[in-house]
Amino acid sequence: MSQPDIITALPVAFDSDGTLNLDGTREIFRKAAGSGVQGGLVLGTTGEFVSLGFEERGQIVQVAVEELAGIRCIIHVGAASLFEVLRLIEQARAAGVTEIAVLTPHYLPVTDAEMVRFYTAVSEASDGLDVYVYVFRARTGNFITADVMATISRLPNIVGAKVSDEPLSRLDEYRAVVPDDFIIYTGSDRDIARVGDHGAQGVVSGIASTLPKPFTDITAKIGAGETDLAEAQKAVDDAVDTVRGDMARMKAALRMEGVHAGWPRMALEEPDAEGLAELERVVRQYDTFAPVE
Template identity: 25%
Template sequence: MKYQGIMTALVTPMDENGLVDKQGFANLIQDQLNNNIHSLLVLGGTGEYTALNMEQRKIAIDVAISEVNGKVPVVVGLLSPGLGDNIELGKYAKQAGADSVMAVTPFYVSPTKEGFIQYYEVLDKALDMPIILYNIPYKTGINMTNDVVEKIVGKIPNVVGMKVCSDNMGDVIELIQSVGDKISVLCGEDYRAVSSFITGAPGAITASSNLIPNVWVKIYDLVQQKEYDEAVELHKKFFPLMKALYREGNPGPLKAALNMIGLPVSSVSVPLLDPSLQVVEELKSKLDELIVPVR
């Protein structure tokens, strides 16, 4: 399986007790499907993986698999620092019908290059299902270098993709050149997606597509049609909104914006906080300016 197109990193609607709002989550997913999104990521960072206990994570998986009903691929995030929770949740996701898991690099400890490789080998042996690697060094404090990725891809056939969050486009391009024929190198930054597409990335995992899935699908379609200037201009048009969504940490402003357009997803869980009044006003202004419809 190779991933392409736009994969939305879904927010997780919660009730006042911090439990998954099943109906709210189903409504959000249905909105994504109605806007022809290509695939969905459940329980990524945008989905507040760390705020949910194991039971609630499993509930989120069940809701997503049921609501999607095979229409698009569903990927489940494994964002714990060690193998135990990731293997347990990965096995549950596989049994529930998830298409792949996305496993973050092990963090807090400082693995060697060989440690990275063996970590993913053990995870693969335990799950035996498609795996998307996830490298986000500015959150984990750990960077999995391209040479390590090449070795992992060469050793583990179940590795089908990698979400890359990097400020260095040179590294991204080198990764596409070295393993792009074997796995899907997926851009993990909303603001770099178009440039990544043009340099060879087959897809992106985006947070703002919770709010504007139709725009992201259009951007991707324009790139596929080689209408690069139009794709860049459309991205530039919505860039101020995307920037506002990250103003005070993701997904607080994003959840606020979704609430504004009529997709209730509640607020974030501590230590994340609701956005300030200044950011709320900025979001309202950008949404009004761009005429983002209530769906």
């Protein structure tokens, strides 16, 4: 099995009043760039993109291009309307981005035919860019069937998909209908050691933005051909079970690591004393405990 990619989904820093903190965001991105992962996904769910305006997104894109220069930088340009998506594609292109992700239309239900029309328009607007389809039915209310994915995956410029909150069997279904060189990433952090068995090339992991070591350790073992992954998987499970994919917990852990990660802008509950103790334990175990003042 080839070594899976780790694309870390990156949080964005906000002050306690919700103001965008670009300096803190820069620290988050810089940590990721030096953590051993293959790339960063910026302005996705973990980046609270739905809470950000167009100009703010442009500022974050510029920081990402600067700080992630040594690894892959994938900018999510999804929005509620195709009109806004096309603006965001141009914004990313102007900043020098070469890889983008585009969430399915959301909030209102769309037909399969409209889904194809949407991604056809994205494809036509994305010359010079590699586009990843972003499937997240649990958050968007819309889904891409295998038949629709078969069509979309053959559009120009569309090179892969990020599939969140779906079983591994969904990856099998997509792999069976897409071109051989089509890249599939799962959003299920825990499954990093299993994705290769289901035709996928890696994971997009928000938890790796906070605790990259369990993920880089297990992928290194896979790349070296090791088959006894039980202990490495336990570490991944520990990180996943403790951070829980929750942005408030991610940022609390990052603050414990000396990163000025701030707080969520969206309505997310902060970890209580017990949660903070759990986070401190995993930070001490898998990173460096150096809390910001």
